[in-house]
Amino acid sequence: MRGRGLAAYSLGLYGFIYLPLAVMIAFSFNDARRNVAWKGFTGRWYSSLFHNVELLGALATTLELAAIAAAIATVLGLLSSYAMTRHASFRGRSLYGSLFLVPLMLPEIVIGVSLLSFFVRSRIPLNFWSLAFAHAMIALPYTTNSIRARLLSLKDGRLEEAAMDLGASDWQAFYKITLPLAWPAIFGGALLAFTVSFEDFVTSFFIAGIGIVTMPIKVYSMMKFGVTPEINALGCCLVLATVLLLAAHHFLTGEEESGRI
DSSP states (O other), rough: HHHHHHHHHHHHHHHHHHHHHHHHHHHBBBBSTTTOOOOOBOHHHHHTTTOOOOHHHHHHHHHHHHHHHHHHHHHHHHHHHHHHOOOTTTTTTTHHHHHHTHHHHHHHHHHHHHHHHHHHTTTTOSHHHHHHHHHHHHHHHHHHHHHHHHTHHHHHHHHHHHHHTTTTEEEEIIIIIIHHHHHHHEEEEHHEEEEEEEEHHHHHHOOOOOOOOOHHHHHHHHHHTTOHHHHHHHHHHHHHHHHHHHHHHHHHHHHHHHHOO
16 A cells, blocks of 8 residues: 555646656647647657757857856865865864855855845846856756765765875765766766756846846747747757756766766
8 A cells, every 4th residue: 555655646746847848849840839738740840840940049149158157166166075085174164164065055046136236236247158157057966066976975085085195186986086076066066066957047147247148038038928839849859958968978977887886
């Protein structure tokens, strides 16, 4: 009885998560301008999507922005995590680590308004790069916590100490020992940072300057006239790209784990 209840709960949970995606994918092939009723099967919305210059331009901007923000957040997260785990004696370490949790607890609208006020008062122009650094700040807690947890599991730096006892420098121990062992967490943190930047709307709405249109902002503007199946087609392509990326990540990490065994 308990097993059946758990199975029903799991089925309901997965349905709640994935059923909207299934509906979106199905309606991307709907031969109707509005997502109200099914009127037949067609693939013309995918052709229309790849000819929609504005939407593809917004997607390209979002991908570039997310890649840059993820790169910045990953590098800073790696350095911060290494400092907190391998140099645990510096003053204020606990407070330093706790500050990385603040952006996760604050409402995003508070972060957006505060960043806007900071940029305006500092006379920093609102452009692509200011938005990229804002996204990197939002994504930094995800990369830091992911990499920090991985480094804490590596026996408190004993492997690096053993390498240095054998003649390796600090940089060599970091590059040849710490970095390869932390790579799965670094890659996972980068994916999280990319996703956080990619789907961000509130901060982008406040920080994006003139001419900077991300995909969430573009979709929001299109919703005023009704979401067309082009958005469903774009969502389907993004879901497919996500599945392929997760499969690649699973393959790489699986190969790494099997190699260790």
